[in-house]
Amino acid sequence: MESKVSEGGLNVTLTIRLLMHGKEVGSIIGKKGETVKKMREESGARINISEGNCPERIVTITGPTDAIFKAFAMIAYKFEEDITNSMSNSTATSKPPVTLRLVVPASQCGSLIGKGGSKIKEIRESTGAQVQVAGDMLPNSTERAVTISGTPDAIIQCVKQICVVMLESPPKGATIPYRPKPASTPVIFAGGQVRADPLAASTANLSLLLQHQPLPAYTIQGQYAIPHPDLTKLHQLAMQQTPFTPLGQTTPAFPGLDASPPASTHELTIPNDLIGCIIGRQGTKINEIRQMSGAQIKIANATEGSSERQITITGTPANISLAQYLINASFPDPEPHGRTFPA
Numbered sequence: 001m002e003s004k005v006s007e008g009g010l011n012v013t014l015t016i017r018l019l020m021h022g023k024e025v026g027s028i029i030g031k032k033g034e035t036v037k038k039m040r041e042e043s044g045a046r047i048n049i050s051e052g053n054c055p056e057r058i059v060t061i062t063g064p065t066d067a068i069f070k071a072f073a074m075i076a077y078k079f080e081e082d083i084t085n086s087m088s089n090s091t092a093t094s095k096p097p098v099t100l101r102l103v104v105p106a107s108q109c110g111s112l113i114g115k116g117g118s119k120i121k122e123i124r125e126s127t128g129a130q131v132q133v134a135g136d137m138l139p140n141s142t143e144r145a146v147t148i149s150g151t152p153d154a155i156i157q158c159v160k161q162i163c164v165v166m167l168e169s170p171p172k173g174a175t176i177p178y179r180p181k182p183a184s185t186p187v188i189f190a191g192g193q194v195r196a197d198p199l200a201a202s203t204a205n206l207s208l209l210l211q212h213q214p215l216p217a218y219t220i221q222g223q224y225a226i227p228h229p230d231l232t233k234l235h236q237l238a239m240q241q242t243p244f245t246p247l248g249q250t251t252p253a254f255p256g257l258d259a260s261p262p263a264s265t266h267e268l269t270i271p272n273d274l275i276g277c278i279i280g281r282q283g284t285k286i287n288e289i290r291q292m293s294g295a296q297i298k299i300a301n302a303t304e305g306s307s308e309r310q311i312t313i314t315g316t317p318a319n320i321s322l323a324q325y326l327i328n329a330s331f332p333d334p335e336p337h338g339r340t341f342p343a
Contacts, residue, residue, distance in 0.1 A: 013063065013064060014166075016163070017059070017102065017103040017143075018059040018102060019103050019180075021056060027079070028049070043067050043071035044066075045068050047060070068159075069160060072156055072159050079100070097151065100155060101145050104146050107175070108169055119165065123158060123162070129158035130149045132147045140179070267311065267313070270311055270327075294322075295323040297314075298312045
């Protein structure tokens with residue numbers, strides 16, 4: 001995102017991401033893709049729709065600001081048309097507002113809200129649109145949903161003001177983009193393998209997955225942080241909530257049956273001077289690790305006279321393994337102070 005502001009207006013290339021339900025996406029695409037084709041041609045913006053059998057899809061709009069505003073206007077008016085058409089078949093008397101959901105890096109949401117909510121209040125009052133910034137980040141990302149609702153004209157004015165804020169306050173650090181999940185993930189059996197120690201078995205497979213430890217957790221590409229391929233594999237395993245599958249073994253899927261291993265607990269001891277690396281500013285790092293791994297992580301309070309803190313990780317073996325990996329990856333170097341932490 002370039003942040004050059006020219007005289008007389010914004011002269012930049014912007015990327016805005018929208019989160020839409022399947023029905024909304026269908027409306028934007030239109031019959032044989034005619035609607036989205038018309039929007040691309042008339043606005044001059046690039047409009048991409050994420051692939052996948054997901055209940056939610058990401059619509060990415062890229063281009064000069066005037067092209068983006070034209071694309072937004074076309075989307076807002078199309079949604080209003082859909083509302084009008086649906087009302088002709090219903091008994092409802094009041095017309096619901098048009099609603100769009102933007103996906104915004106969490107690091108920019110503070111600027112959008114403003115000190116004591118002053119900026120968001122100003123945007124609401126000057127545009128007449130309702131604006132809500134989600135309190136939590138979207139799953140496995142560092143992005144938040146910003147919901148805008150109102151008349152199409154109010155929404156267009158609101159998007160213009162949000163774009164100005166985003167240009168004036170670029171994202172801090174790397175952004176892990178939100179990727180919607182498929183509607184259902186098949187439950188995978190681990191071939192009936194019996195393990196005396198599920199954590200030890202999963203850690204053995206973890207070491208095979210991550211032979212060149214420690215890997216960089218993310219590769220920075222532009223303003224986004226792309227999870228390392230091996231970490232992505234590991235993350236998928238953790239999110240499936242299933243035991244690790246023995247490598248090279250095919251596993252039949254049995255939808256509807258629960259193959260989740262019981263939750264277990266693992267403890268780590270970390271020096272006090274490194275605990276800040278794991279917690280991060282205002283708890284951002286530890287929240288990211290919790291979201292990425294799916295594990296519960298508790299950090300014990302500092303005890304007087306002790307130079308170490310206890311960390312308790314609870315979850316499936318896959319959750320725990322990924323949480324440990326992410327904790328190790330958050331240290332300034334692979335073996336802080338010459339110590340290796342349990343893997």
